[in-house]
Structures are given as structure tokens and as C-alpha cells.
Amino acid sequence: MPLTGPDIILYEKRENYCVITLNRPERLNAISVETGERMYEIESDFANDPNMRVAIYTGAGDRSFSAGMDLIDFAERAARGEQRRGAARPPIVHWKPTIAAVNGLAYGGGCERALSCDIRIAADHVKFALPEVKRGLIPGSGVYTMPRTIGPGIAMWMCLTGEPIDAQEAWRIGLVTKVVPKEQLMEAAIETAQIIAANGPLGVQAAKQIVKQGMEVPIEYAMAIGRPLMDVVFNSEDAKEGATAFREKRTPTWKGR
Known part of the structure; x- marks a missing residue:
């Protein structure tokens, strides 16, 4: 409401x-x-x-x-x-x-x-x-x-x-x-x-966070900050759904997790 x-x-x-x-x-x-x-x-x-x-x-x-x-x-x-x-x-x-x-x-x-x-x-x-x-x-x-x-x-x-x-x-x-x-x-x-x-919300928000936080530090530190977030995204249900939907030629159904 x-x-x-x-x-x-x-x-x-x-x-x-x-x-x-x-x-x-x-x-x-x-x-x-x-x-x-x-x-x-x-x-x-x-x-x-x-x-x-x-x-x-x-x-x-x-x-x-x-x-x-x-x-x-x-x-x-x-x-x-x-x-x-x-x-x-x-x-x-x-x-x-x-x-x-x-x-x-x-x-x-x-x-x-x-x-x-x-x-x-x-x-x-x-x-x-x-x-x-x-x-x-x-x-x-x-x-x-x-x-x-x-x-x-x-x-x-x-x-x-x-x-x-x-x-x-x-x-x-x-x-x-x-x-x-x-x-x-x-x-x-x-x-x-x-x-x-229309994109995976978990990946979108993680990408924004990594860009924002990574701009404030040298790239080596930025990559260290971003790695845990990337691991979460790559091992998420959304990542599996994205690959499955691609294989099945359909629109993904995102869960945000």
C-alpha cells in the first residue's frame, strides 16, 4: 500500500x-x-x-x-x-x-x-x-x-x-x-x-555495491572487497536459474537469493 x-x-x-x-x-x-x-x-x-x-x-x-x-x-x-x-x-x-x-x-x-x-x-x-x-x-x-x-x-x-x-x-x-x-x-x-x-536483483545490487565501494580504494583492495560478494552471487539460486533459463530458452524467474 x-x-x-x-x-x-x-x-x-x-x-x-x-x-x-x-x-x-x-x-x-x-x-x-x-x-x-x-x-x-x-x-x-x-x-x-x-x-x-x-x-x-x-x-x-x-x-x-x-x-x-x-x-x-x-x-x-x-x-x-x-x-x-x-x-x-x-x-x-x-x-x-x-x-x-x-x-x-x-x-x-x-x-x-x-x-x-x-x-x-x-x-x-x-x-x-x-x-x-x-x-x-x-x-x-x-x-x-x-x-x-x-x-x-x-x-x-x-x-x-x-x-x-x-x-x-x-x-x-x-x-x-x-x-x-x-x-x-x-x-x-x-x-x-x-x-x-528484468535482470537478476542479487547480481545487480552486488554489482552496484562493488562499483561504489571499489572506487574508493586501489584495485587490489577493491577486488578483495568484491570477491565475497561475487562468491555469493555465483553460488546463488538466481545464478542457477539464469543458466537454466538460458539453456531452456525462457525468461528467468528471479528469487533474489
């Missing part, structure tokens, strides 16, 4: 994937404290639902994926003496694949939300920026994730200037995987989610 709660975020489960939509188009899908708390609840549900294998993140409308932190909300809380680093909690840690369908500008926390996803597909009119320095702030997670995604040179330029880049430049530097016309964005994201969800 879907979670009940404020509709500032829409949470739609479809077969074996879900669509999570920031739903504040009148505020360019800016992230308030309430939005961050709601996102935490939704991500917890997704992470713990065995039927959900992939999540797609997007924004309502076509102007904005997310403009980042809601500065009006931030200013009001600051005026009351509340001390906060930002509006959004860090994303829930799990090994299920996530896709950002970037439908409009992705600034600040919106850009960071896209960076937290495993695959980023952008509409051809969008822009990305980490503009926090223009408001006397600092990117909350972008200072860590952007250089790991595109390298330190361009990441430093984005963090220090706060200037935006367009979708084609984002593709050129490896920030996004694919750029499509805006009317094809959700179709492309859903197609990708369905391709991933």
Missing part, C-alpha cells in the same frame, strides 16, 4: 520499479525541511520493499528537477535561531539502482540529488549548477560527489563559480549518461528501469 502523507513528493509503485516525484512546481521543486523528511520516509520504504528493484527520481513540471534548498524556508528558520546545515537528509544507503530523470534545472541540492543517483538521464533543455557560493553557502554533498563523478578540475570550477552548465556539456563531461528531447525523458528513464529490473 502506498505511504500516506503530504503530496510534496509523489511516490508511485509500478510492477518492480517506482517513480519518486518532487511535487512543488510552484517553488521549482525546492527542498524544504519537510520535503527532506518526507523523502527519507519514502526512500526507507523503497529500500525495504522486496518488490521494488529500481527507483526513478524526477520533478513535477518541465521547468525544474529541483532548484535545491528552499532558501525562503531556510531564511525563516534562521530568523527563528534554528541552526541547520541544509534542508535535505543524506539519501538512504542501499544497493538498489536509482535513476535521475532530470526534467528541468538541477541546482544546488537538486544537482546533488541527481548526483546521488546511479544513472542520470537529462532532457535537452536542462541546466546543472552548484550555486551555493553565490548565497554565501557551500554545496552540502556536491563538494564530495561532483569531483568523484566528473573529476576535480571541472568540479572545482562548478563549486567555486556557482555557474551553470547545459545538458550537452553535462553529457560531454560525463555528468549525465544520456540527453534526450524533453518529451522522451520519462520514456527513456522507464525503459532503463525496466531493463535493469
